[in-house]
Amino acid sequence: MEVAKVIIDQNSHHTDRPFDYKIPGELREAVKVGSRVQVTFGKGHKKMEGYVLGVKDIEKPRYTIKNLQGVVQNVPPLSELQIDMILWMKKTYLCTYMEAISAVAPPKAYGNIKEKKDVYVRRKISSEKLESQLEKTPNNAKRQREILQYFLEEEELLLKSLPGIKSLYKNAVNALEKKGILEVIEKEKASKLLSMKSPSNPPRVPLTTEQKKALETMKEGFQQTQQNGVKGKTYLLHGVTGSGKTELYLGLIEKALEMGKTAIVLVPEISLTPQTMERFTARFGEAIALIHSSLTLKERYHEWEKIQQGKAKIVIGARSAIFANLENLGMIVVDEEHEYTYKSEQNPKYHAIEIAKYRSEKEGAQVILGSATPSVESYYRGEKGIYELISLDRRVTKHQLPQVEMVDMREELDVGNLSMISGSLKSQIEENLKNRGQTILFLNRRGFSTFLSCKKCGYVEKCQDCDITMTYHLPSDELICHYCGKKKKPITECPDCGSTTIKHFGYGTQKLEKNIENLFPQARILRMDVDTTTEKGAHEKVLNAFKNREADILIGTQMISKGLDFPGVTLVGIIAADSILNLPDFRASERTFQLLTQVAGRAGRGEDLGSVVLQTYKPEHYSIEEAIKQDYVGFYKREIGLREAFEYPPFTALYLVNLMGEDEDKVYNTAIKISKGIRYILKNEGHSDCLEECILGPNPSVITKINKNYRYRILLKNINIDKQLLKKVLKYVCINKRKQFVPDEVNLSIDFNPYSII
DNA sequence: AGCACGCCGACT
């Protein structure tokens, strides 16, 4: 008897296995492998849905088998390639079937999508007439006058983008509507990114010799792959800012399309701007589908439909676009490949590059990883020949770099300045305010990690085994290494210089905002960090306000780096380069280098080149030195040595096991039980020698408590042990025997190749 | 997860 193996769409590890269902005669035609089907499930015969992941023959069943109830309409069945990928993801990321399916399958359309409408205000008369109207408007109608000012330049504005409280401007708008000057209209929400979609065949800028050579090499590789039908090659395109990487992407996509292939272009969510879109649409027009969070549900569904129906030849989007089920996939471009947003934060915790390489292997697509500051892992693979490394060293455009001034904060102490703003930065902000230029100030998140540092010489206490900054914990007054759990008494005297000026670092954007407010009471200040930007779109709002010059100073964490491209910005201040450098994470140096390189390498705008003030207690650190020199390879050479010495990626693979729950004892005991279980099995397998280095923890996570939930984690590293064996043991304990190790109140999730261990 | 079954305490 032929039965369908169905994965029930229920988010639970208890039911994470295929269940058999009979296929009734009338459904034989409609049900395919990959179909979304209706079933009854459990003792209550609850109506549920699920996916058919396969069919099999059963001789005589040892249990009663229910019938499939039907096929869900309007959900395209998963393709064979998609099902293979789901199975591979489950194995690789140790997630559930449904988690893998949710990642791979396009988002479901929920019935009729009800879209909220946006309310706009539009000018009904010409701007000249408006001017005379403005004169006629009495002075006491302050609100009305203010609103009319806006419409001198704009024809149409979002109602809620008008200044003031809703009730205040609503009255004024109503009055103006009665006068026939303005009108209020409703429009369906629409993403700005979708507005331009016709090819305009802009004049092509001729490529430089360097670009030509790079393009030819990659095109040849593509041709070879297509002819020999082998798995696709991966290229690492390392090019400084302004070296013309995008132009090469366009050339490669063109080549792929010529050969009847399709392409995926991944761009970090935040840099997917109308300008970026325009580069692509100008060349390829309607053949593009866009996947981006600014899309409304309806738009999103429409774009996926376009992919499904084969109308799209190119898909541009953020992380999840890597799953676009294009046929004849030939080219995958990952721009800014070092960006952490390519790593999923939900289960399965995949990295888009991992999926790209998988598809490259299965579908024969070529992968292009582009970056000015590649991740250390990628560059290492480029050097080892696993990727083909192509470097673009010349800037295409005349590109003036800003003035970078480094301020040694240790000297500020000598002159009696104890604040977080150096004299130099203070005077530069003053100057910039006077000249009506905008300022961006970077600072890392607070509370995240507090560390101890000598203010005189910059010494920071690190774990001797892990080379990781030790984190200060207040309740116990101890320094703790979050990797291995080693503890230490806090230092009161610097072991390097003997000074007793030991300072706790860990201030955040809020405190800085207060500081700046006090220093420059007349300045308009915006702040953007995790706390202020929880609601969706809040991010964009703050950035847009800053772009429109509604503020003079923008304070924030790394997430404001998009603001670097705003033309009004003429001063960038890095308050404490050390706050990233001293994060308790193996990627701290890399992240510092990437941010500083980006800031120091930003294009000067127009006449004013702008300037950068970089404050640090450790000016001699290689991340800082090489970033100022804009020397990636110099940085890489220093960093890779340390990664090898302390056995971090790319020299080891990491697995992070996260345990979470409201009962701290239960969470801790579970963590202990799991680590003991893994140790026990490894010992029996004859690996007692590597237990100490392989299994670190359990330790409390750096953020020990989120939302009433206590968090512990175990870190696994493959030192002196086969990666596969370590993973097998991990899977055995955490997945196969989960019931014995993990109670239901404790949440477990596994992160393979974590981006950071914070 | 979500539901049924079942085995004890306190309530008409």
Add this chain to the structure above:
DNA sequence: GTCGGCGTGCTC
């Protein structure tokens, strides 16, 4: 006696 508390176990 029996109503309902939640601990236990199963779902094709």
